[in-house]
Amino acid sequence: MENEGKLLAGALVTLGLATAALVVLPYIQVRDIQPPEDLKPYTSAELRGRSVYVANGCMYCHSQQPRDRNFGPDAERGWGRASVPADYVYDRPHQLGSMRTGPDLFNIGVRQPSKDWQLGHLYQPRAYVPGSIMPSYPYLFEVKDSAETGDEVIRLPPGFGPPGKVVVALPEALDLVKYLQALKHDYPVLPAEPQVVAGPAP
Amino acid sequence: MDSAILSLLGAFLLSVIGLFVFIWSLRKGLLVENPRAASVIFARGELGRVDDPALKATAQAAMQAAAREPGDAPHAPDPGEVAQRIAADRSTAVPVFMFIALACLWLLLGSLAGLTASLKLHMPDWLVHEAWQTFGRMRTLHLTAIFYGWITNASLAIILWLLPRLLRTTLAGTWWVLLGGVLINMAVASALFAIASGWTDGMEYLEMPWQIGIFLVAGLACIIGPVLYTLANRQVESLYVTIWYHVAALLWITLLFIVAKLPGVHFGVQQATTNWWYGHNVLGLWFTPVGVGAIYYFLPKIIARPIRSYNLSILGFWTLAFFYAQVGGHHLVGGPIPGWLVTLSIVQSMMMIIPVAAFAINMSGTLWGRMHLARWSPTLRFMLFGGLMYVLASLQGSFEALRAINQVTHFTHFTVAHAHLGAYGFVTMVLFGAIYFMLPRILQWEWPYPRLISLQFWLAAGGILIYFISLTLGGWRQGQAMLDASRPFMESVTLTVPYLQWRSVGGALMLSSHLIFVGHVLAMLLRLGPQRTGAALFAQPRGLELTRGE
Numbered sequence A: 001m002e003n004e005g006k007l008l009a010g011a012l013v014t015l016g017l018a019t020a021a022l023v024v025l026p027y028i029q030v031r032d033i034q035p036p037e038d039l040k041p042y043t044s045a046e047l048r049g050r051s052v053y054v055a056n057g058c059m060y061c062h063s064q065q066p067r068d069r070n071f072g073p074d075a076e077r078g079w080g081r082a083s084v085p086a087d088y089v090y091d092r093p094h095q096l097g098s099m100r101t102g103p104d105l106f107n108i109g110v111r112q113p114s115k116d117w118q119l120g121h122l123y124q125p126r127a128y129v130p131g132s133i134m135p136s137y138p139y140l141f142e143v144k145d146s147a148e149t150g151d152e153v154i155r156l157p158p159g160f161g162p163p164g165k166v167v168v169a170l171p172e173a174l175d176l177v178k179y180l181q182a183l184k185h186d187y188p189v190l191p192a193e194p195q196v197v198a199g200p201a202p
Numbered sequence B: 001m002d003s004a005i006l007s008l009l010g011a012f013l014l015s016v017i018g019l020f021v022f023i024w025s026l027r028k029g030l031l032v033e034n035p036r037a038a039s040v041i042f043a044r045g046e047l048g049r050v051d052d053p054a055l056k057a058t059a060q061a062a063m064q065a066a067a068r069e070p071g072d073a074p075h076a077p078d079p080g081e082v083a084q085r086i087a088a089d090r091s092t093a094v095p096v097f098m099f100i101a102l103a104c105l106w107l108l109l110g111s112l113a114g115l116t117a118s119l120k121l122h123m124p125d126w127l128v129h130e131a132w133q134t135f136g137r138m139r140t141l142h143l144t145a146i147f148y149g150w151i152t153n154a155s156l157a158i159i160l161w162l163l164p165r166l167l168r169t170t171l172a173g174t175w176w177v178l179l180g181g182v183l184i185n186m187a188v189a190s191a192l193f194a195i196a197s198g199w200t201d202g203m204e205y206l207e208m209p210w211q212i213g214i215f216l217v218a219g220l221a222c223i224i225g226p227v228l229y230t231l232a233n234r235q236v237e238s239l240y241v242t243i244w245y246h247v248a249a250l251l252w253i254t255l256l257f258i259v260a261k262l263p264g265v266h267f268g269v270q271q272a273t274t275n276w277w278y279g280h281n282v283l284g285l286w287f288t289p290v291g292v293g294a295i296y297y298f299l300p301k302i303i304a305r306p307i308r309s310y311n312l313s314i315l316g317f318w319t320l321a322f323f324y325a326q327v328g329g330h331h332l333v334g335g336p337i338p339g340w341l342v343t344l345s346i347v348q349s350m351m352m353i354i355p356v357a358a359f360a361i362n363m364s365g366t367l368w369g370r371m372h373l374a375r376w377s378p379t380l381r382f383m384l385f386g387g388l389m390y391v392l393a394s395l396q397g398s399f400e401a402l403r404a405i406n407q408v409t410h411f412t413h414f415t416v417a418h419a420h421l422g423a424y425g426f427v428t429m430v431l432f433g434a435i436y437f438m439l440p441r442i443l444q445w446e447w448p449y450p451r452l453i454s455l456q457f458w459l460a461a462g463g464i465l466i467y468f469i470s471l472t473l474g475g476w477r478q479g480q481a482m483l484d485a486s487r488p489f490m491e492s493v494t495l496t497v498p499y500l501q502w503r504s505v506g507g508a509l510m511l512s513s514h515l516i517f518v519g520h521v522l523a524m525l526l527r528l529g530p531q532r533t534g535a536a537l538f539a540q541p542r543g544l545e546l547t548r549g550e
Helices: A004-031 A044-055 A115-123 A171-182 B003-027 B035-041 B057-067 B079-122 B135-167 B174-196 B210-232 B241-261 B268-303 B310-324 B328-332 B339-351 B353-367 B371-375 B378-400 B403-409 B413-443 B450-483 B489-494 B497-525 B534-539 B541-547
Strands: A141-144 A166-169
Touching (some): A004 B310, A004 B339, A044 A171, A115 A171, A166 A171, B035 B135, B035 B268, B079 B135, B079 B174, B079 B413, B079 B497, B135 B174, B135 B210, B135 B413, B210 B241, B241 B310, B310 B353, B328 B339, B339 B378, B378 B403, B378 B413, B378 B450, B403 B413, B413 B450, B413 B497, B450 B497
Antiparallel strands (some): A141 A166
């Protein structure tokens, strides 16, 4: 092999083929997808919360893609029905994730709608889930001697708050919880396109 | 139409095309071996002379004695061609040194961040009061510093150092290359600050904000220009396989990054497929070709024997280029993306066995009867370890893509272990070996403490093995627990903790090996260490090259 032209052309063609298959075709296929009627665009508070989710890398431990029943017990765990492309039309950047160090969050708003629980759990996960390895997020909160007007004081199980003080949620924490509460994809959708062989080959 | 008929038709068409390719390759003489092209890495008369600049002259002589085969006659390499190579090395010394020095810096920072992130997974209330220290950011700092800082800089060093050597010319446009290096490293530094402060594009491997990414692309473009110009003005007829891998890899990473980063285009699931198209290609079309290309040069050069089959290496190149580019969809098995795309990626993942087998067969053929030289040559040890891990990691990856296995391993630490087997066991070990080979030539000074090279090898190898084995076991058990609906989810979390602790032990060994490595580079730079022939050789590099049989 002695021709650098062949090298350059060949390298570009093989990459072009892959780009067509993995980037362009999916783009064409999902470009005109309509959002489901019951999927509302994010409010501005939820969008702010989403950016807190992105900035702190929640995605590295939490997926947002419940799988089909014959792929795993996602539905039994309360993570919801298998997701479809239309569920994600408002998502930029996508947060599908690749790890389940913690549970899937695509329907956390259905499973755990309580604001108090979410705030307390962000402040100290082990106050609610013994054995959890999720980091605590004290920097999303402020510890004060006493609450002022308009402060969102969080209620922690006894023994987990700083003694004699109150813990107040910062706006980032409140927005993040609004986003988590909005993660509800329990509306019906048309069945997903048939996955070629869903589940292990027979 | 029925899918069975379609696949039958597809298979038929494929066989006919395969038949034509076979006939064409016979006509072009591609099945006839081409030893001349394989020997282009040696100067005339140099075959049979082992070469490891990381060794002292006495150790080199011992290795030469061990490599001697019956019938070998003493001969000297052509002085003209050696002089050409010295000129090639001189032309790249400054930029290559810059890339290596910066790579060392990012290696230390990146592995420190990695160990911190690993510890945080089993010590969740440690270092939680500052946002930049949280797991989600620390992990990303680790990935960005290692991928774009350490591996990319060290890869560019190898590409630039080998290019003029293999083309028997000097590097053109050194200033452009230096500028490119500055831009790339400015981008890496800015990206780390951005991520630490919470400014991220929020996609795995692509966290670097696109505004900063512009500098990375500009830097790569500044390097591609001189590389292509040097390629066009080469003094050799035949392009060695390393050139194929390296030049293509440089183009690929640039295009991949541009397409994946196009702002405002990608959204939702399409963004996810693009994300993983990039995510796997940065391994498959950047790290892998750089690492494989480096092994194709350094390994035969050290043992002084051309690769067994040049044509097989080219087959490996084209099959890698074709199959590897399409495997990214296997990261979304079971996800909300079109089924055909996942199937395509799984098929191509299995097809990756072809280039890996081509590499494995070629390397074992080349090494046959010379494996024992690894006892003498530390560089060869790194290359052997890296090559073996490449084969293992790739085969593991092919099978991991199968739905039955992916169902268990997806979303678990198993995948993390696999990624580190590739990026560390293979790529990083090859990069270490290459730097041990290159730096004495660049600085014209010997490694001050050769024993540290062995120590570093064993710490790094031991570290990655502990890391890989513990996390593979833990990940598999985690996956099984998650699939069992009768076990609460928390069980899949708590059972991994001991494995995560072992991962930190492995990580600590790896970090300590990096401290030794970077310390050794610093010692060499400061001209420390026992007095040797070093000072004399600094004044007369040419003399050294000739006596060493370079």
